[in-house]
Amino acid sequence: MANGNSAASFWTQANALLRKNLTFQKRNVKTNVRLIMFPFLLCLLLVLLQRLVDSQLDKAENKCGCVCVRTQGDTCLEEKCGLEYSDLDQVATCPVPNPVEWPPLLQVPAPRYRAVRTENFPFSGYPDASCRTNASCPVTMLFTGANQSFGEIISGNMIPSSFIPINNSAAMASLAANVAGSSSMTEDTNFLEPAFFSDLPIYYLQSQCTQNSTFSISFELSAAISRSQELVCAEGLLLWRNSASEVNNELYKGYRKSNPEEQIEEIAAGYDFLNSNRRIFNVSIWYNSTYKNDTGSTQIALARIPRSVNLVSNAYLQFLLGPGTKMFFEFVKEMPKPSTPIKFDLASLLGALFFTWVILQLFPIALTSLVYEKQQKLRIMMKMHGLGDGPYWMISYGYFLAISIVYMLCFVIFGSLIGLNFFTMNDYSIQFVFYFIYINLQIALAFLLASVFSNVKTATVLAYIGVFGTGLLAGSLFQFFVQDTSFPRGWIVVMELYPGFALYRGLYEFSQYSFSGDALGTNGMRWGDLSDSTNGMKEVLIIMFVEWLLVLVFAYYIDQVLSSGSRKSPLFFLKGFQKKPHSSFRKPSIQRQKSKVFVEMEKPDVTQEREKVEQLLLEPTINQAIVCDDLRKVYPGRDGNPEKLAVRGLSLALPQGECFGMLGPNGAGKTSFINMMIGLTKPTSGRAFVQGLDIRTHMDGIYTSMGVCPQHDLLWESLTGREHLFFYGRLKNLKGSALTEAVEESLKSVNLFYGGVADKQAGKYSGGMKRRLSVAISLIGDPKVVYMDEPSTGLDPASRNNLWNVVKRAKQDRAIILTTHSMEEAEVLCDRLGIFVDGGLQCIGNPKELKGRYGGTYVFTMTTSMDHEKDVENLVRGLSPNANKIYHISGTQKFELPKDEIKIANVFQAVETAKRSFTVSAWGLADTTLEDVFVKVARGAQAFDTLS
Template structure:
């Protein structure tokens, strides 16, 4: 094999070609790319609008510190005075509070309808009957357990203290510290105003037994405000349980929802005294987290827990020292604070879910691009024209990374410029590292997913489902587990292996640090915070980095061996890189042909002669033949109950340089299967072929560098022009500079796409014939030594077809061409030799004249007369040729096959002239056998033989 003067294109040359093509392609899709990059900007604008609307609402008088106008001098002029004492609960957050008020610590008491009673799912016999709810006498229950039942029962008896019904509320702090007060008012996010004292719900005093007519309305002063409040007695019931598991079970069943009305059996609290005794007090407390207000980082229901602890401590002191001893819990209060504006950063609140969707939306974009190239077979055609995997992966990866980087940079910069705390409070270097690692992981994930799709629509739908599902599951599943301190941390790490969950966890950490920093006036996440055991960012960064390093080779491997719609390799293809490649001479063929011996004996002499030529060529060390097919076979296995399909049955063929070989055959004959094996799309079942001395089984990458393909269907980028297509494929064939420009100009001129600016129009605006001519030009540019053309003139008008034929005829002078066609005229004009292919096997081979002489040894005599003179016509033909055969007969028109050796053309003309005097002849003709007649005759004969066999 003589090396090309240019040689194959280098890695950098191919990378440059693909990069230029991609940049041009993306320039034509500028509006789409601007839309993609502008999407996060649009989202940030929406967040700013929502933030301004929220700020406007929070700035209204309803949420500003309460004020009144007071006439201090009695002159009728009032002075505005603002402060906590004039504020509603909604206004407290914005008030300056140098000396916060003192509030009694209360116990969270279940409402009457929810207090624990005997029911279908809680059957403890020591609980009150459900009828107590009708009489409004249900007690509020506390559960006890522990190792020392005697001590527990003693504590239970001392938990609630009996008090007088005539309590004086003038000194409410002192009074409520000596009893066990409670409330069923839900907790709020502040203790500056205890919600129980500003609600319409009563205040409770828990006692062992309630006396009649205890309920009373009281009025007392708190923070210079007069409050009206009802005080009621609630019986406190303490019950023993044998173990903490029994307590857990009962608490869980009490919380369970039985129907849409949410029936529950709630308890005040539950105590496990563990190993407590006279020498030590050790306690676990269960509290009802149903009353959590999750606007803060810490459950707000914990604000009602101190009274539970105080009640238990007092019970233990009474056990040790008697009833006269107690530990007072007079009040709780917050730290002083200055006046502030109400702040609520919506970007931090929505960050984890909202931004997960925004960042992940790049995945369907990348996946769509990759699958589009596969669905349109653009990746395949690039590979067939010499593009190697290395440049394709490097340039594609670099492009997607650039797009992702611009996308994320615009996202962060614009979000920071408009002041979203999510971006401005957290360290930008941490954000850079996090986003950089994730976009790399996202690109690799897209490559991995693309290996399993061949339809753009399916890939797009699945991609968007993944995007929204990862965000929703992160918000409503992963977040729940992250905030549950009892859930194993190891399982959270397992869940974060899913890239969407890793993204959510990282954004969640950014959002939490930004939210707390904004509320507390501190900074957000810093590098030192990654060492915090509660911060999951470090684990996320490690997981994503390791996953990227694992998925990158996995994606490449799947692309090679399992890519749907592409050129596949064997599962162990990578082993070939460790093997020493043989020289480019022919491998010695196996002489064992027993399996095809019977088949060979049935072959026609011309086909057998071609097989002998192939076997002789394979024994030579070098040859001028460009293509040698050595008994190549393709058998598709049984499927769905159907037998094996023999697509190609041991084809042997040799095509030298400078020859155009035409393959004729009916649909389904196996022509496309043969072409697919020669171009590497499918692997031969047995046998092989050599292209310029290279084996198609192991050397396809080298073969592609000197191969051109014109596929049956035009594989073009709709937004690239004809010139840009040729520039790209010319660069892949190592054309550069002036030589490249000259080759492109000549190619456009040769297929009539040069004049009138047609070559600079986008291929999507071409007609079908123009696309076909461009495909032929692509196949021939760069002087490929072997070209495969699958019906190149389909859809062309007669003038364009004739021009295209001249281009192909000129091109075959220094290259081998295999051409398939259904046009006999095209085959006769272009092809030096023809082969008729039927049912997977070659039936005959030779140049057009030889085939017509071999299979067309007769003339076709046609005559049209009136129907009552048909017998005279038949008598005339029999006189000329006794063995003539009538092949057509309808309404006075008859056709006869007349053997050439029985007649002379002059005799036929003389006989017709004589016959004209005897009867009326409307039309007549004598034609030689056409190539179409040969094709039909051979195809029918082969099909009849196959049916008989």
């Protein structure tokens, strides 16, 4: 195997992971196409729905009205269209070359809202609340200024004392001669004044109303539109206040704040004459801006405020020139307009909800990918082969960011190409900044939540519930709060701290600007609009940007504290400020000092190994590949069960060039020991050094020279065997031709090179092929320490022998720890063996030493009829009085014969003699096997544990 010689640099590791991710992405082209098609299909759906809506709006009954003026038979020769032939449902689409002249109106509160004196509104001059019972409350106007007598004269001229009769032939023009008003809301255009097309009456102001003060006017807008409107007298109440602050106070107290059904004390207007006198006319006017329509139109200032200005101007002229002087304010009118089709931008209306779902689709993809690597232990596998946290975070984050950017670009470009106003009308630079910040925040959230989940299915289900739940909650609840101007803005900001609501708010603002821009013929959102107090985009961008940075830092912190293989102290970031402790590897283990009783019970060979470790720890440098000093692992008890002692004070020294085999029954602690050595779990106590580095504090350094073949194959199913080896070879700093050569040698050594197997995806490998690939991964790059957990499991005899040859060659210049249940494998590969039982090392030595130490017997087996079982037993007792029967069933008996009491020739002679007396079906004499030693040691240890 080729040697990487040194640890791979940051950029080499990043390059390896990037290449692996790109290869993985290439394998998932169909998945990527389906991902990209989702926003395409959704945009197409919106286009189809828009076409359907447009086709319904384009019907004749919705177009400007037409009439045939010249016919020939059933054929219309000439048709005229226009406002005069339209009804109220059609006039919006008609051209209006000569807009209708509407009489100027005041904005007058409805009778039930007019200001009266109450406990909560205890100001002087207002009528009692009883006037509301018969709708006779006056319309109040407040006045103030520097000169009260001047102000009272001017205000007294504003409200007429008599009603000028209406001429029905010119109803609109003659109504302007009176001071008229309405409580109706304005529209965003004034082609049809809403006051004359609602069920609300028109009010005319008088200083005093008479009993017969209700009239009716009729007017005709076109041949298809005629209306009759009720005129109701409203008494004007003029109240003087000493200062502008008093006026402000009363106006604020009576302001319409939220629920229109609550008690409201509305005042029609306020006037501050300031320093006005006979030579100076300087007036400030308060008006009620509550009566804007839903689009926030300022049409009220164009249509209703001019009458307030005209009233006070006329009053001042009458003060100067006499009561007969008057500026006649005849009408207000719109600018001419061409014909306009009915528009209803469905994509902008539904865009906030639909596009929230589109963008959130990226979140489950990133989350499940990260959780998959965690669940399959692929990340820790990469880490154990030298991949640092820095390259992993940089490449993984950049990988998801690149996918998200491509996804969003396709989304925006496609939406623009098919003409969705949501994209085309809003500034693309604002869209880029918004989407870029959010997808970064979304990726950071995926990294944070990946540390919480350990199962892909659970993460996937909860992620998609979050996606659709966020959209539904935002569309049905959060949007309601945003549209409610009385809802505290602070709580809106609090809700926007949830990233899904922040995303929805930004998309909602885009949709509102595109919808209103399409309806009014204006632009969508521009950077200057972010300063608008009603625009929430600025606060959303700030919230998401700050959250992105905070979540990213917190996600990295949680990953370092909780992630397997890199778990650190919660205060690990203060490590640089802490005083570095003196090297402690020469100090005796505290746990060992507390375990003298256990040490006294150890076998001599185990004690000798412990003493060897103590001696090594006293040397200036540890020249052994692996040194374990009283390593101990205890799993805490759960659900009322006692704690589990998995590894009991293990001491072991392993030099370079040795293969150490760990034998033991299931649950003996072998895998727990390896998990501690490779960083999956931390030891409860004790220490271990790999190449002189402590596993408790320097695992990142150990990983650069370590190889692992785990008990279960940790492979990417969509990558080939060759791609696996190229990836892990790059992590071991192999480059160029050395990398290619090492990969080919590895594939050949484990018999995966020929027949196209190397280029087959690992998910299509058999179990044995996966094991061979895992062994090749553990050995590539010349690691100095290799852990193999049952490497030959599932292999056929030929593949197993081939694998043994690979391990034999590999152990020449590296230390290998190998666990196995195959005694044959242990004898062939291992220079030394250790038998584990219940977490403790029971014996240690090479296979011959163990058989000699624990197997000083022959095993004699004989099968006869059941009638001669006693004869067989007598035969054995004659050969060795200390023989021990170890097996007996249906005429077959096994005995252990001490080697120092018998000779093999005597056994053969005794059997030949016995054959003359009774029939012997089968017999045999065998030396002790390693399996016998294993069984004997395991049973002895378990019996001792039971007694103790």
